[in-house]
Amino acid sequence: MRITSFIIFDQLTRSLQRNMRILSKYSDRLSTGKKINKPSEDVAGGARALDYKVKLNENEQYMKNIDDAYSYLDFSDTVMSSISSSLTRAKELAIEAANGTQSAETRYTIAAEIGNLRDEVFNYSNSRFRDRYVFSGYSTDTPAFDSGYNYQGDSGEIDVMVGRNSTIAANIPGNAALSYGGNTFAKILDNFRIALENNDEAEIQMAITNIEGMLEQTANVRALFGARLAYLEKQKINLEDMNYSLKMFLSDTEDADIAETVSELAKTEVTLQSLRASGSEMLSQSLLDFLG
Secondary structure, three states, X not given: OHHHHHHHHHHHHHHHHHHHHHHHHHHHHHHHOEOOOOHHHOHHHHHHHHHHHHHHHHHHHHHHHHHHHHHHHHHHHHHHHHHHHHHHHHHHHHHHHHOOOOOHHHHXXXXXXXXXXXXXXXXXXXXXXXXXXXXXXXXXXXXXXXXXXXXXXXXXXXXXXXXXXXXEEOOOOHXXXXXXXXXXXXXXXXXXXXXXXXXXXXXXXXXXXXXXXXXXXXXXXXXXXXXXXXXXXXXXXXXXXXXXXXXXXXXXXXXXXXXXXXHHHHXXXXXXXXXXXXXXXXXXXXXXXXXX
């Protein structure tokens, strides 16, 4: 009789301990909202959840890179738009100056405005974004062009990671973007100014061709910027869609079903109450048997 009681007591103790663990598990789920609070609860699920989190963190960094690259490219495109406006005015003046009715004096007057446009283009060419010279290649702490209108940057393109296997150049160096026919834009305009001051009709006529070439170069560069900006917009949408799916997978893997958790918690509490009552009754009966 006593052996049977000890066996029953041992089974009761085991049942109490098991249900206490279950109660603790569901209590943790209810407090954290997660169904995996310890690696041992679901090793495979924990590994999947970790992988989803790593990918989400990677994608968040890629999206930050996209935002930075987009801002850089958009600013550069705005600068090129301003340069294009200055060149368009320079072309108008070149056509006007090439007219055979112009005198040396009127051309000298036009030269003054060309000098102003040269300075505009020069200043735009040395534009900075967040304290970085955008047309200097890798040498972002150095002005792209010196006071003699010579390029002093390098040919580096700054590649930015925008996906696990995807990069994009966030810049076009000034020796490619702001040069035509072996000269920089500002230098070409300065030569045009000198030609006007010297009333050099041949050079003035050549200036029209050069300015048209610069305008075409500017349009090509802006087209490249536009294509890159469009790619970044598409890539960001793709990453946002991927993150949405990853978050859904992560939620399915580790988030607790609150309604189910509350139900299981209530069932476990009822079971524990029943076990405690049974244990109390068994101990009382065993004591009476012992005394009897």
